[in-house]
Amino acid sequence: MRESGIREVERMEDSIMRIFTICMLAALSLAFALFALADEPKVPPDGLKMQNMPNSKQPIIFNHSTHSKGECITCHHPVDGKADFRPCGAAGCHDVFDRKDKTTKSYYNMMHGKDLAHPTCISCHTKIAADDAEKKKRLTACRNAVCHTGGGGAS
């Protein structure tokens, strides 16, 4: 009888330990989740003037509100396994400002390239416009499209 009483207590201690471990793990993963959330910056307000090709005369205005369908990492793709919110042309990133450069360092290629691993402004807009000629003109043309408007709004 005493023998089984001790075993009973041992079993109870066992389950208490197990519950304690589960709670600790839950608390830990919650802490990690909150940390990941805190890591994501606020979405900037519309009218963001993009860093430009130094020889480009027209500023490009980017609005996050019109691009809120996708996830941040669609554009702020991971660098070293983490979403990166630095400007596209930050030093060490897409910081080659030669239009003819076709490497992944090329700023121009990063905005206009058509078959890169990540969607670019033009590759995504081309997909969205599909066969809609009017949309194509609005979203993918070099002139009079929504991109190079000199900051004067969509034309």
Ligand code: HEC
């Ligand atoms: C469709 C592409 C796209 C998506 C999706 C996107 N962004 Fe951006 N974001 C940009 C571009 C382009 C810039 C300007 C980069 C530059 O200036 O070179 C930018 C800039 C930023 C900046 C820097 C602002 C500054 O003033 O320096 C922050 C912060 C940011 N985005 C947060 C977010 C967050 C958070 C999300 C997701 C909720 C998100 N973005 C989704 C394209 C995108």
Ligand code: HEC
């Ligand atoms: C993953 C897809 C995607 C990417 C990448 C993307 N866009 Fe767009 N963009 C859209 C969609 C969707 C719309 C809305 C199309 C419509 O009006 O029917 C849009 C609309 C726009 C407009 C017109 C609306 C406005 O806010 O003035 C501009 C300007 C624009 N994009 C600029 C850019 C620039 C600059 C980049 C690259 C830095 C970019 N986009 C990258 C999907 C994308």
